[in-house]
Amino acid sequence: DAGVIQSPRHEVTEMGQEVTLRCKPISGHDYLFWYRQTMMRGLELLIYFNNNVPIDDSGMPEDRFSAKMPNASFSTLKIQPSEPRDSAVYFCASSFPGILNTEAFFGQGTRLTVV
Amino acid sequence: DQQVKQNSPSLSVQEGRISILNCDYTNSMFDYFLWYKKYPAEGPTFLISISSIKDKNEDGRFTVFLNKSAKHLSLHIVPSQPGDSAVYFCAAATNSGYALNFGKGTSLLVTP
Numbered sequence: 035d036a037g038v039i040q041s042p043r044h045e046v047t048e049m050g051q052e053v054t055l056r057c058k059p060i061s062g063h064d065y066l067f068w069y070r071q072t073m074m075r076g077l078e079l080l081i082y083f084n085n086n087v088p089i090d091d092s093g094m095p096e097d098r099f100s101a102k103m104p105n106a107s108f109s110t111l112k113i114q115p116s117e118p119r120d121s122a123v124y125f126c127a128s129s130f131p132g133i134l135n136t137e138a139f140f141g142q143g144t145r146l147t148v149v
Numbered sequence: 150d151q152q153v154k155q156n157s158p159s160l161s162v163q164e165g166r167i168s169i170l171n172c173d174y175t176n177s178m179f180d181y182f183l184w185y186k187k188y189p190a191e192g193p194t195f196l197i198s199i200s201s202i203k204d205k206n207e208d209g210r211f212t213v214f215l216n217k218s219a220k221h222l223s224l225h226i227v228p229s230q231p232g233d234s235a236v237y238f239c240a241a242a243t244n245s246g247y248a249l250n251f252g253k254g255t256s257l258l259v260t261p
Contacts, residue, residue, distance in 0.1 A: 065247055067248060067249070069251075075253070076238075076251055076252065076253030076254055077193070077238060077251035077253075077254070078251070079248050079249070079250065079251075082247075082248050084247075089248075090248060125192055125193070127192075127249075129247065131247045136181045136183070136198075136242045136247050136249065137183065137195045137198065138195070138249055139195070140185075140192030140193045140194070141192050142190070142191055142192045143190075143191075143192050
């Protein structure tokens, strides 16, 4: 398997524009997570899905953020409208938790810059 | 509120010596604890984990110790190598949600 695949790797957009980040989880993984990394807050969980169903979106900063998982192999994180404070690295991760492990596999991230 | 805390933003160690990275947590419901390693421009990669039923887990040069009463865990790297230079994240999860709660990370620099 190629691992978790995120696109694009880098995104530069103007304030007010819509941004869509994409993620393809590892095949067979039934959990998908979206994280955001900033200097101030470190790695923070935004939302996660189990079997394509959103389980906890309490980490989503505000209504400008939305995430979908239309099928087991694809998820999107959308920011509309984007603001400069949304600039961060966004990571997608997937996992197939067992009794003894909860290891999540991360993609390489999307570096978002909002100017 | 940060449930997983890594109070040392950075650590510098000489090659061959021991690196000790510390992590504290506040949620007594956490059952699993993991360490991730992150190089620049890459995603975090899993390093080692420990279940709350254990107090030690070892994998080669890496050992994680868990002290549940103190809500503290640590990662020991012996001997440290320059390739270990990276940001190390401590993470924790309950057995009901599986979402990982991360600390802010500790940047380890191993000097030759």
